[in-house]
Amino acid sequence: MDRSTQEFASFYGQAPVGLCCFDANLRYLHINDRLAAMNGMPAAEHLGKSISEVIPGVAAGVESQLRHVLETGETIVAGSVVAEAPAHPGRAVSFRHHYYPLKSDAGTVVGVGCVVEDVTEQAQAEAALRESEARLRAVLEGAADGVISIDENGIIESFNRTAERIFGHKEADVIGRNVSLLMPEPDRGAHHIYLQEYLRTGVGKIIGIGREVIGLRKDGTLFPLDLAIGEVRLDSGRHFTATLRDVTERKKLERRLQQAGKLEALGRLAGGIAHDFNNLLLPIIAISTVTKQDLAHDERASKNLDMVLEAAAMGRSLVDKIMAFGRQHPMKRQPTNLAGVIEEAYSLIRPTLPATIDIRVELDSAVGLVLADTTQIHEVIANLVSNAADAIGPRAGVIEVRLEKHVADTDARKVEVPAGPHACVTIKDTGCGMQHAVLDQIFEPFFTTKPVGAGAGLGLAVVHGIVSEHSGTIAVTSEPGCGTTFRIYLPVIRQDTPCEARTTVSG
Numbered sequence: 131m132d133r134s135t136q137e138f139a140s141f142y143g144q145a146p147v148g149l150c151c152f153d154a155n156l157r158y159l160h161i162n163d164r165l166a167a168m169n170g171m172p173a174a175e176h177l178g179k180s181i182s183e184v185i186p187g188v189a190a191g192v193e194s195q196l197r198h199v200l201e202t203g204e205t206i207v208a209g210s211v212v213a214e215a216p217a218h219p220g221r222a223v224s225f226r227h228h229y230y231p232l233k234s235d236a237g238t239v240v241g242v243g244c245v246v247e248d249v250t251e252q253a254q255a256e257a258a259l260r261e262s263e264a265r266l267r268a269v270l271e272g273a274a275d276g277v278i279s280i281d282e283n284g285i286i287e288s289f290n291r292t293a294e295r296i297f298g299h300k301e302a303d304v305i306g307r308n309v310s311l312l313m314p315e316p317d318r319g320a321h322h323i324y325l326q327e328y329l330r331t332g333v334g335k336i337i338g339i340g341r342e343v344i345g346l347r348k349d350g351t352l353f354p355l356d357l358a359i360g361e362v363r364l365d366s367g368r369h370f371t372a373t374l375r376d377v378t379e380r381k382k383l384e385r386r387l388q389q390a391g392k393l394e395a396l397g398r399l400a401g402g403i404a405h406d407f408n409n410l411l412l413p414i415i416a417i418s419t420v421t422k423q424d425l426a427h428d429e430r431a432s433k434n435l436d437m438v439l440e441a442a443a444m445g446r447s448l449v450d451k452i453m454a455f456g457r458q459h460p461m462k463r464q465p466t467n468l469a470g471v472i473e474e475a476y477s478l479i480r481p482t483l484p485a486t487i488d489i490r491v492e493l494d495s496a497v498g499l500v501l502a503d504t505t506q507i508h509e510v511i512a513n514l515v516s517n518a519a520d521a522i523g524p525r526a527g528v529i530e531v532r533l534e535k536h537v538a539d540t541d542a543r544k545v546e547v548p549a550g551p552h553a554c555v556t557i558k559d560t561g562c563g564m565q566h567a568v569l570d571q572i573f574e575p576f577f578t579t580k581p582v583g584a585g586a587g588l589g590l591a592v593v594h595g596i597v598s599e600h601s602g603t604i605a606v607t608s609e610p611g612c613g614t615t616f617r618i619y620l621p622v623i624r625q626d627t628p629c630e631a632r633t634t635v636s637g
């Protein structure tokens with residue numbers, strides 16, 4: 131053997147991949163030990179044998195490919211086959227192979243050279259990676275929280291189903307875009323700077339801390355969300371994973387609880403003050419009345435005392451309102467037909483309102499019985515109608531008072547009324563309506579937009595208190611210039627009331 135043949139034999143023998151050559155009849159010419167071991171047969175025993183004599187399990191497939199190389203002179207690169215290991219029956223092995231033509235000096239294909247690699251471990255690792263990716267994906271897709279991952283430039287890399295639901299964007303539409311599209315200004319403009327600052331200094335306001343921020347949905351609406359961000363450093367760079375939760379409902383509940391707590395505390399405080407104030411008013415009224423009698427001959431003093439008494443009477447009516455708000459009166463609840471009570475309230479209120487206001491009353495008497503304190507329901511109706519009249523002012527306008535059954539499933543207004551049958555009382559006006567900032571505060575005691583002396587800001591606080599005590603729900607919709615609608619939902623205790631005719635009153 132000359133030197134180069136020796137070198138070649140050594141290279142061929144020790145190569146870490148399987149190598150072999152076939153002659154034009156597809157019989158083994160050479161094979162290295164590596165491939166011989168894969169085939170489970172000593173190298174020398176291969177020589178002169180056909181493929182089906184050595185690896186019968188895969189012979190058909192291999193032979194047809196080798197024949198293709200022989201006939202066309204083409205190369206087959208990186209073909210792959212999964213087969214039972216010839217050396218280890220029962221064990222599946224993945225091979226990657228390359229077949230190329232061996233040509234004579236004249237260029238004729240005289241055989242086929244083969245390179246065969248056992249890529250089982252690599253294939254297993256790839257399969258395991260695919261599986262773990264699929265598993266991770268399933269976890270992310272099923273997560274109750276939105277999960278979004280971004281790269282260090284803020285480019286969205288993944289967006290799970292909950293995130294799709296929260297923001298209204300489809301994953302395919304946001305992948306590759308900057309995450310700032312999910313934020314309103316000023317966060318949107320500042321986000322890139324914030325991220326770069328964090329990358330530079332490692333000091334972040336949210337990353338690793340979490341906080342509540344404002345999100346921007348596809349439809350342009352804003353909502354509060356709890357955001358936590360974690361960082362992962364990979365070879366491909368730094369990546370961030372945001373976990374987020376829409377906390378709109380929680381915030382609403384918090385506000386309602388706060389409001390209820392505030393109302394209760396204020397109620398107690400106001401009740402106490404009203405009580406003491408009432409005690410002060412009593413001697414003022416009593417002494418003024420007596421003095422007026424004593425000074426009956428003095429017209430001027432008498433007039434002055436009338437003013438004192440008038441002011442004291444106003445003070446008393448204020449005390450009554452505050453007491454009602456502070457729930458100082460015990461409730462006298464009984465099964466009540468709301469239609470009757472509303473009609474009664476209407477007949478009392480109508481004469482006090484200007485004729486320019488058209489009040490339309492439509493009452494369904496078949497809504498069922500409600501456990502209610504009649505006096506308090508009067509008060510609710512009186513307060514709402516008087517507010518409606520104030521909102522209409524001196525112009526002509528309409529107030530609609532309606533009583534009807536509330537059917538939860540079909541109510542498109544999406545009010546959160548607890549389950550079960552409810553009666554719905556609607557008071558709708560064509561008045562001035564309210565700005566959102568006003569709407570947010572109307573139930574707060576002493577909140578009023580009316581001039582000093584015209585309103586105490588207690589009407590709706592009282593209404594709210596009464597409705598809550600009746601386990602009811604109150605909802606209001608209003609737009610500036612478009613009127614206001616109050617709806618009160620009270621739970622019906624019995625539906626088997628005699629079915630009376632619908633009452634319609636107008637005046």
Ligand SMILES: Nc1ncnc2c1ncn2[C@@H]1O[C@H](COP(=O)(O)OP(=O)(O)OP(=O)(O)O)[C@@H](O)[C@H]1O
Pocket residue numbers: 513517518521559561562563564568572573577578579580584585586587588589590591613614
């Ligand atoms: N129907 C309505 N249309 C427009 N604004 C309303 C309406 N009802 C209430 N408001 C607004 O809500 C505020 C609070 O109402 P609320 O009845 O509690 O107090 P008030 O009417 O101002 O005073 P009070 O009822 O004690 O005399 C009002 O000042 C008004 O700004």
Ligand SMILES: [Mg+2]
Pocket residue numbers: 513516517585588589590
């Ligand atoms: Mg009022």
